[in-house]
Every structure is written in structure tokens, then in C-alpha cells.
Amino acid sequence: MKAEEHNLDTNTLHLLRQTIQHFREHNQRAYLTGGSLRNLLLGEPCGDWDIVTDGDVPLLARSLADKLAGYYVHLHNKASRVVVKHEGQETIIDIAPIKGNSIEEDLGQRDFTINAIAAPLAEIVQLLETGNVVVYQGHPHRSSQRLRRYPGTAT
Numbered sequence: 001m002k003a004e005e006h007n008l009d010t011n012t013l014h015l016l017r018q019t020i021q022h023f024r025e026h027n028q029r030a031y032l033t034g035g036s037l038r039n040l041l042l043g044e045p046c047g048d049w050d051i052v053t054d055g056d057v058p059l060l061a062r063s064l065a066d067k068l069a070g071y072y073v074h075l076h077n078k079a080s081r082v083v084v085k086h087e088g089q090e091t092i093i094d095i096a097p098i099k100g101n102s103i104e105e106d107l108g109q110r111d112f113t114i115n116a117i118a119a120p121l122a123e124i125v126q127l128l129e130t131g132n133v134v135v136y137q138g139h140p141h142r143s144s145q146r147l148r149r150y151p152g153t154a155t
Helices: 010-023 033-043 057-067 103-108 120-129
Strands: 032-034 048-053 069-076 079-086 089-097 116-121 132-137 146-149
Touching: 010 032, 010 048, 010 057, 010 079, 010 089, 010 120, 032 033, 033 048, 033 116, 033 120, 033 146, 057 069, 057 079, 057 089, 103 116, 116 120
Parallel strands: 048 089
Antiparallel strands: 032 048, 032 116, 069 079, 079 089, 116 132, 132 146
């Protein structure tokens, strides 16, 4: 899975790299989740980027918007949005808190199987650039979580 296979322009990849750097600077984990990750795995375009983190979501989103020269939108107590306009397009990054004490716990609380997937954002960008990623899967009705490597990745 490479960036060009998903019609991702260099500007979007640059924004994602800056997002990774931002979370690292704040010592926070960032996971790409749900429909965003699903679309990438299916080779479909990704219209927005859904990220969960264990950090202070409004603070991280507001400072990310500043870093990306974008706009901050407080959606509700559980999510914030960053909108970045470039070349006549918008990149939308939705940021929400991890529910529970871990990404695995969060995935176990999601309502649909397809929403119960996540991967570290940094690994997704690495996948888009080189082809290596790890995806965590969980299901709300199963106690086990799985670590799955996708084709083209190291075992």
C-alpha cells in the first residue's frame, strides 16, 4: 500500500508527518482508527483522518491546528477537529480520546467490527511510504485482541 495507490498528494503526506511530529513533541500516542484505516486498507480514498490519543484532545487539536496553519473546531466533549485548506481542498483530522486504559480497550468498546481497528499513525505513514504496518484489531463481543501484519510487511 503506497501513497500513490490512494491518491494521496504530497501535501497530505506532509500534513500527516507534521501531525506525527506534533504528537511526539507532546509525548502522546496517536492511532489512526475506524473508517480512515478501513479505507486505506481497502485501497479507497480517505476523506478524513480519525485519530485517537491518550492526551488532552482539545489542547492537542488546537495546537495542531496552529502548527498546520489550519482551523480548530470543538465538536463536543469527546472530539475535536482540525481543518487545513490547501490547493482548493480540505484535509480534516478528527481527534478523540482513547476510551479506557489502552487502544485495545478502546477497540473493544466500539460498536461495529469495522470500527474496531487501529494502527499507530506513524506506522500508517511509514506504510504509505515504504509498505510496513501493524494493525490492531478488536471486537466488542470478543475478549481477545489480535495483532495482524498485512501483505508486504515484515513478519
